[in-house]
Amino acid sequence: MSDDHESTLGHIETEVALLMRFGEATRRATGTDEHRVLDRAAYVILRHLDSAGPQNVSALAARLNLDGSTVTRQVSALQRDGLIVRAPDPTDGRGTVISPTPAGLQRMAAVQAARTRLYGDMLADWSAEDRASLATLLGRLNHALVNRNRHR
Incomplete structure (x- = not known):
């Protein structure tokens, strides 16, 4: 690898590490209740569902x-809080599938809207093209x- 290539990869590694650190710090420091109605794991699960x-x-x-086992614990907590429901799997009668409840979707939407506003504020002086490039990248x-x- 060339020195430029390694330097670029090192810069990417540093920026990703900082992104993860600052993103978590921003999430914790944001004082609005909208950001705190779901923890990060619950939010990601509900967004995916x-x-x-x-x-x-397993899926x-x-x-x-x-x-x-991690997902099972998280799903159990979501079910206990009334944010997801389990139903028989239509493709396998022995299994169950998980779906968000209206309350789960409402909380997820509140967090999503609050995060969207936050990023809108932070990126307000970026051009539409720069925001689109960031989203793509x-x-x-x-x-x-x-x-x-997946390949590990």
């Missing part, structure tokens, strides 16, 4: 690149991370 439809725990764990990065973790 909203977009992908009912899922069994959910695979999609989120988590251990099944972050999507590509997440896709690459998912593919890497």
Whole structure:
């Protein structure tokens, strides 16, 4: 690898590490209740269920690149809080699928709206093209991370 290539990769590594750190700090420091009605795991699970439809725990764990037991614990907490429901799996009568409840979708939408406003404020002086480029590149990065973790 050339020095420029390694330097660029080192810069990317540093920026991703900072993004994760600052993103978490921003989430914790945001004082509005809207950001705090769901923890990060619950939010991600509900977002996925909203977009992908009912899922069994193993499919959910695979999609989120988590251990099944971790997802089972998180799903149990969501069910206890009335944010998801379990139903018989229509493709496998022995299993169950998980779906968000109206209350779960309402909380998820509140967090999503609050986060969208936050990013809108932070990126207000960026051009529409820069915001679109950032969205595209972050999507590509997440896709690459998912593919890497699937092939390990």
